[in-house]
Amino acid sequence: MKDRLSEIIGDGRAAFALLRKEDQQALIDEKGSRRRAERSAWGRLTDEQRRGLILQAGHVPELCGDAAPVAPARGPVRVFETQAFYPKGEDEYELKPAGYKGRKTMQLADAIDIMAHEAARKRGKLVLTAEQVAIGREYAGLYERYHAGGVRCASLEVSGARSAGGRGGDVTEARLAERDRLLALQRRIGDGVAMPIRRVRPSKRGADRRAISDRQLVDGVFIEGLTVTELLNKHGWAKSSTVTKAAFAGLAAALERMLGQRALRPGRTTYFGVRPQSPFERA
Known part of the structure; x- marks a missing residue:
């Protein structure tokens, strides 16, 4: 902590x-x-x-109401507005704010939120894409649920069978599916050393530096809640823009691998010679 x-x-x-x-x-x-x-x-x-x-x-934003206590140990938060669809007329629905008494909602800010805020304060933007952030947060959620759910690899053969009676097997199957998804994402991350960081000149690395793997980059930011700067400091790396950029590059590359193959953009078909005509097409 x-x-x-x-x-x-x-x-x-x-x-x-x-x-x-x-x-x-x-x-x-x-x-x-x-x-x-x-x-x-x-x-x-x-x-x-x-x-x-x-x-x-520990200040609570006024938009979130006065029910939440002042809590300095809570940590930084971000404010967002929950929305829901409400009936509009007989057949239509409209999206409207759904907060209690019109209030907005606080959510504990993670390392991504903090780094995005710091980048915006310096009139920049986070180098990670929305898709990369989403897959990282999905990975963190899978990791937390898996380690809190009581399902371990050693007991998978025993717990994998559907229970007779009730629907307990459905819960087990859902946990196993999440476990498979988690392991698949970890395989995509790999266990190699982050290549961009290895290429940083020794003079800019720091005397007590330790190698940072791709897995440590992803786990450090999305599971441990460390910013890239804090993660580099934890592993003894000197503070410099070159090292920070290399770490972000390694993190982005790992997240991109986690996304897997992207869907191809719609292509265009080119015909050479006489184009075949559809029987439903007018002459």
């Missing part, structure tokens, strides 16, 4: 902004740079200021 307090402290910019102008400048002069000053600003805040930042991290 990640340390939530360290996430709240973050890069120190929020804490640094609470200091008075003269205190900010004094801290910059003491540390030698604004970046170092921001990192040490948390220690210069009063207890009241620290509590304020912690409570702010």
Whole structure:
């Protein structure tokens, strides 16, 4: 489990902004740079200021109502609007907001949401496509349900048979189908080392670096909930744009393999000579 307090402290910019102008400048002069000053600003805040930042991290958006409590340990959330089809007249339906009392819904943000937010803050966009993100989230859901459902490979032969009476076998079959889908996705990921990262120059890798496999890239982001930067730091890689781009390239390639073969785009037929005529076609 990640340390939530360290996430709240973050890069120190929020804490640094609470200091008075003269205190900010004094801290910059003491540390030698604004970046170092921001990192040490948390220690210069009063207890009241620290509590304020912690409570702010658990703030509930007004659009979601007042029923949800302020919970700093909840982590970052994203807000979306649930919708449903409602009758319109006798034969038609229309899509309308379906939130309780017109409220929007909070959902715990995953690593993809956080990285997309960071990219948007820098006026960029996430390099992963919507399809790649969708297959990664599907993989994470399969992984969580499989490991929480009590079905293991060692007991598949025993639990695979349909039970006599009741419909318990249907549940088992559904779990086995999800297990097969999970294993198929893992085979598509493979166990090789992420090729783009291996090609990064040693001077930019970091002294304590460890090899990162394709599986570790996918599991780290979609199962462990780590951003690419956090994943690289966990494996001892130096922070640089070159390394980050290589990691994203490796992640995108693994997700693309998980998608499998895409459906071919509609083609066009070209006839040479006399085109055969349909018997239903007018002369």
